[in-house]
Amino acid sequence: MPDLAHIRQVMAEADCLYSNAQIxxxxxxxxxxxxTNLAERNPVVFCVMNGGLIFAGKLLTQLDFPLELSYLHATRYRNETSGGELFWKAKPEVSFMDRDVLIIDDILDEGHTxxxxxxxxxxxxxxxxxxAVLIDKxxxxxxxxxxxADYVGLPCEDRYIFGYGMDYKGYWRNAAGIFAVKGL
Incomplete structure (x- = not known):
């Protein structure tokens, strides 16, 4: 279990790269x-869990056309700060044969996932x-x-970031901004 004092210290020392308003x-x-681009395409939309949850939630309420929503869960990080082998926690269960698919994720970093x-x-x-990704490193x-990514919210410098769905060792996905860990 992570040291909560350390987790709090990471936030206290973090650099705010993007404010809630900017995001x-x-x-x-x-x-x-x-x-503009997908309103007539009848897409199936997949939120990539857990990181894409906040971005997807905020984005979906602004899409003004019918769509089918589901989720998938694939990760390389498992609450660590560096990625490993791709691990499927939940594959898509909604059929998307011969349909457009929109994948919503938090970040395009190296892009393996x-x-x-x-x-x-x-x-x-x-x-x-x-x-669609919120952040493109x-x-x-x-x-x-x-x-x-076809749709990018914001570019980001090459640092270890958290907030708006992205985590630091499993914490701070709920941070209302994009923050960079001091020294990483």
């Missing part, structure tokens, strides 16, 4: 783009797979150079 404005902009999810959906018969370590 909300970015989510509204992403929603406008998705409304998102790439695996996109590939899974394509191989399982999705007509087209779209991706700016660095040159992407899993595949061609992997880019």
């Amino acid at each position: 909300e404005a970015a989510i509204s902009r992403v929603a406008e783009d998705i409304n 998102l790439a695996a999810i996109v590939d899974f959906c394509r191989h399982a018969g999705a007509r087209e797979v779209h991706t 700016v660095h040159d370590r992407k899993a595949r150079p061609d992997l880019k």
Whole structure:
């Protein structure tokens, strides 16, 4: 069990990269783009758990067209600060054969998890797979150079971040902003 004093200290020392207001404005902009592009596509929307939960919740209320919603849970982190092998906790249970799919996730970092999810959906018969991420980390370590999110809320420097669904050792997903861990 993590030391709660340490968890609190991480927040106290963290750098705020984006405020709640900046994030909300970015989510509204992403929603406008998705409304323009997917309103007539009858998409199946998958929230990637747990990180995508807050972004998806805020985004979905601004989408003004019918959609089918579900979730999936794939992770490489398991409450650690570095990723390992992809682990499926819950695969999609809603059929998306010959339909557009929108994957909503918290962050595009190196992209291993998102790439695996996109590939899974394509191989399982999705007509087209779209991706929306709240944060796109700016660095040159992407899993595949061609992997880019279709909808991006905000770019982010290459630091260890948390808040708005992203965690630090399982904590601070609930932080109302995007914060960087001091020294990471």
